Amino acid sequence: MKLQNLKPATPKKNRKRRGQGNATGNGTYGGRGMNGQNARSGGGVRLGFEGGQTPLIQRMPKMKGFNNPNRVDNQVVDVAQIEARFKEGAKVNFDSLVEHNLVHKSKGPAKILASGEITKKVTVEGVPCSAGAKAAIEKAGGTITE
Numbered sequence: 840m841k842l843q844n845l846k847p848a849t850p851k852k853n854r855k856r857r858g859q860g861n862a863t864g865n866g867t868y869g870g871r872g873m874n875g876q877n878a879r880s881g882g883g884v885r886l887g888f889e890g891g892q893t894p895l896i897q898r899m900p901k902m903k904g905f906n907n908p909n910r911v912d913n914q915v916v917d918v919a920q921i922e923a924r925f926k927e928g929a930k931v932n933f934d935s936l937v938e939h940n941l942v943h944k945s946k947g948p949a950k951i952l953a954s955g956e957i958t959k960k961v962t963v964e965g966v967p968c969s970a971g972a973k974a975a976i977e978k979a980g981g982t983i984t985e
Contacts, residue, residue, distance in 0.1 A: 914942040916966075918975050919955020932964045957981075 858869035871878040887894045921931060924939040933949055936942045942949045951963065953971030960980040968976065973983055 912947050913950040913967075914946055914948070916941050916949055916951050917954035918951060918957040918972050921951070921961060922955065922957045922959055925959065925961055927959045928961070929959075930962045930964060931966060933966060936966070951976075 855865065856863075857865045857871075860866045868878070876882045876884065884890075887896055889895070916936060920941055924941065925931060925935075929935070931951075933942070936949055937944050949966055951966055951968040951972045953969055953975050957975050957979045961976065962981060963976060963983045965985065967985060968983060976983060
């Protein structure tokens with residue numbers, strides 16, 4: 840097998856060459872009709888143009904507001920969930936929250952909120968906490984390092 844002997848599996852189909860004279864069957868107007876905007880070279884209307892009628896895209900209702908592309912959605916973890924899933928003296932960090940199925944690895948950062956009560960002494964590392972959650976964890980004897 841040599842490079843010059845290679846052929847495609849299905850040969851390329853030639854496009855129809857319009858406007859090559861009347862003998863071809865594609866002559867005179869070349870499939871463009873009589874005259875008018877679409878018969879001209881470079882003719883035609885822009886995408887969505889409806890002949891001067893208000894285009895559909897302009898007639899549709901518009902949604903108000905703005906979607907911030909830089910918005911950060913925290914995954915919420917309550918102190919009650921930590922109370923239920925972690926043992927006394929456990930380390931609570933992002934990886935341990937993923938292990939206990941409290942947060943998803945690829946859905947953004949986690950944050951601990953003060954919903955519920957906690958009585959276990961835990962060490963929170965590298966996970967931001969709300970002021971109420973901080974107070975609840977420290978009241979239970981736990982420590983927080985961010």
